[in-house]
Each structure stands twice: as C-alpha cells, then as structure tokens.
Amino acid sequence: MEIPSIDDQIAVTDRMIEDRPDLSNPLELHKKILQAQRQVRESPKKGTDVDWDDKSIIDDLQRKAVRSGQPIASFLDPSIFDSKALLHTIGQVIGALIEKGVKEDWPKKFLDEVKRGETNILDLVGAAMKGDAEYFKRYGERFEVSPALILFIINSSIQPCLEEIAKRVDPSFLERWWKAPCPICGRRPMVAKLRARKRHLTCTLCGAVYLADLFLCVNCGNVDPYTLKFLAPEGHSEFRVDFCEKCKHYLKVIDENRLKSPIPRGLEDIMTIDLDLMAKRAGLIRA
Template identity: 30%
Template sequence: MIHSSEDINAKVKAIAARNPVYAEISQWVGDLLSTTVEASKNFRPSDLKLNFDPLPKAWHQGKSLLNPEELSLDWKNAKELFKQLVDQIKTTEDGQKQVQGLLQALAKGHDDIQTLMKAVLTSDLKAIQTTAKELKIDSPILTLLIRLSLRPALLETARAVQNRMDLGQWHYGHCPVCGSAPRLADLSGEGGQRTLHCSLCETAWPYIRLRCPFCENDNREELSYLRAENEEGLRVDLCGRCNNYLKTMDLREIPGPIILPLDDVATWHLDIIAGKYLEDKGSALS
C-alpha cells in the first residue's frame, strides 16, 4: 500500500513520541519515503500479464505468484529516484559521509545500479555488502536507498496482483505475491489476529498466531517471545526450532497503520535484543 505523506508524517511523530531515540532517523527515513511517494506518480503501471483466473493450483500449494528475480520493473524511473534520494541525503550531516560512494555508484552507469537492484530483490546480501565495501558506504544505507528506489515499482506490482487473490486462502509463512520472508507482524482486532508484512513488496496477509512463519513449527513449548523494557505493544516472537525471530507490533496498543520502512527502522532495538538472545543461546549450547 502506498501511504500518503500525511500518514508518513503522523507515523514519524508517533515514533518520536514513543521513543525519542528514533526521532532523528525516523524523520530522515520519513522524508525519503515521502520523496518515493511523490515519485511513484511517474512510474509506469506494471505491465505484468495477469492472465490467470482462477489462481494457479500451485499458488494454493504455497508457490508465490511472482519471482522477484524475473520481475520486469520500471528500472528507468527507479534509477531516477535513486539519484533523487542521493541528492536528498547530501543535505544531512550523516548522509554527506556516504554521498561520495553513492555518486560513484551512479557514475558507473545504469547497469551497475540495476545489478545492485537485482541483488536487493533477491536478498543477495553478499553482493550488496561487497559493493558497499567497494564504495566505502554503510551497507544498511545502500540497501535502504535501493529498496526505497524500487518501492514504487514493487508496491504497484504487488497491488496489481493482490487484487486478483483472496489472501485469506493463503496459509503459508512466505509472501503470497513475491515469496519473500515477512519482516514484521502486527496484532489487531479482538483476540489479536496476526498479520505478516512482506520484507520486499510489503504485502500483508493473515497468519495463524501460534505458528512460526519460517518453519511452520506450532509446538507451543518451542515458541516464546521477548519484550522490550517499558514499551507496551512491542515484542519479538522467537522460534526455538529454526532460531528465527519476528518483530511484532500490537496495533491495539500502538497506532497503525504499519509503514514498513519506518516501523522497521524504529524497532531496531528489537533486532539487537533478538540477536543477542539467539547468540547467548547458541553459546550456551556449544
């Protein structure tokens, strides 16, 4: 879902009020996000050939409809947007340190950026880290900028596909549209229905609450969670079988909607808590 600038600004304010540590970074990401929303008007509509009706049998058996590797996206506008975002971060002190490398990436030409974009689409962390090192930029910043440049095209493609499917019919832990893993979950409504949010195309789909989306483990004894201190409505769900975790926001306690790039950044401390827990657990076992 493409959120309006008003939604983005309201979310940035809510984050700053909840956890002032994130005030600056969420403002920064919020501004970049608003640029992507503005730019989405220039992107050509998805030219996917969606000639399936009913949905393919394989979809019901867990095969996502699209393969991120094969997507034909509006690369020209995505690259244009990347340039715009680089221009924008030049104005921040922290951003300035990164800009040399980012400009270098742009100077190397269209193909290089497109290769990087493909690496982000396929979650090829190694390729991203190698490039970030070459260009002397922080790899999370490079990933964020590339992801934001692709966002209008990805969200538009996902939207076109979502209209054709009944997400209530999808019972798997990976994204019904692109097959990527979820990045966040939310709980809402009476009883706290769980919804997962795709890390790539941001599609949201319902999922059983007491089951690990990564390995489908539903043994309650192996499922646990951690809470951040003094923070209502935020937690990390952990699976003792596959050792994966998922950050969860309870929208009965925290205002929605989920705006993935912002909510992800504003819950980085949960990634640290989960990482530390899993590390300690690993060393206790060895």
C-alpha cells in the same frame, strides 16, 4: 488497501516525531525517502511501463505465485522498469542518506558508475527482486560497503511499484499464502500484527499484510511449539517478541487490540525499535 498520499504520510510521521523524539533520526530518514520517491509514487505506472489498472496483469502474476509458491516479484521482468526513473529516485535517495550522515564518497562513486552504465541498473533491480543476497554481497565487497546499504537504495527505488502490486492483489491471495516470505516481494517479515488471535505478517518493503501459521519461525520454518518462545517487555502488553530457540531469530508482534493509539502504516518497524534492543540484549538475531 489504500496507500495514503506522500503529504499525508509525512504529516503522520511528523506527529510520531512529536510523540517519540527519541526516534526522530529513523523517522526523519523515512520522511526523506518518501520525498525521494515522490516523482515515482505520484506517477500512475510507478516507474514502470505497466498499466496497473489492467486487472489481467495482476491476476496472471497471482496465478503464477500460487502455482509455484514463489513471490510475485520473482515473475517481474526487470525490463518493465524505466531506467531513467530508477536513476532519478536512486540519486534522490543517495542525497537523503548523505544528508543523514552517510559518508558521500562511496554513494557518489556508485551513482556515477550506474549512470555511466558500468553497472546495469536493471541487473541490480533484478537481483533485488529475486532477493539475491550473494549478488549484493559481491557488490558490497567490491565497493567495501555494506550490502544492506546498497540493497536499501535499490529497494527504495522499486518500493512504489511493489506497494502498488500489494495494494491490488486479491485479499484471498494474501489470506491463503500461508508461508513466511512476503507473497509480493519475497522479503522475510520483521513485524506482525495480532488481530483476533491471528498473526498477520506485515512486510516493511511492500506493505503486504498476509497470514501464516501462529506457530512458525518465519526465519527457519521451525514449527515445533516447544522451541518457539516469546519475550514480553515490562509494562507494554501491546508488544512482544516471538523467537525461535533453534535459529535464534525473532519477529516483533504488535497486539492491535491493546495499542493505546494505532501505529501508522509503514512505521511499524521504526516504532518498535525498542523491541529490537530488547531482542539484541537477549542474544537474538535480526534477519
């Protein structure tokens, strides 16, 4: 899996904005986040002190993940990250969010606090890599801000590193994972691509594409086919929403054979926002 250059990704996003002006807001933000990540994305170590060309490092992480069933991110020590590079990206991401209309008082206070070291940036990164929702909930309560927003900012700063790992793992590792959370970063998938009747779960954070059972709720693990249903939008046979009657969560599915034009890598979640609206109207919950 190759990762296109930032400028190529931006050009592709611009074409999507022409196609779908109604999605220009989230697509513009996507472009700004790519720009914010430029320094780290264009550096070989992706904001860490790790030489990713050393195959033994990825091999070791893969082995640990397979043995434990836990994602690779849970074996990464946050101290591999370069605090200065993280702070740079976080500052840029916050700038992008403010340009897109997020009120500036909270993010500025947050950035100052992290810069002064009152909150250790590596603690935040460690919590993001472990998927520690409680940590972000407490942090959000203290700042009276949505935990999802803080997590978005931290995720954006570690995304280039996670993508690098996803790019380098063995294809067989992804094919044999067979669990719902992403094998690299541990996030629950929101999107899947249907290829040759197999549902390839697609991680919107690190870009990993991996396999799991076709009859599996990626939220609660339900495998009872009688309570796993789907919704199909009228006139769009290339899309559907798989959902679980037990927990009411859903997964957006893109049938690649039926797509008129391919959805660019990294834009799967944004280009299927219509499906989120349909799911919401049906009373379903986004993870």
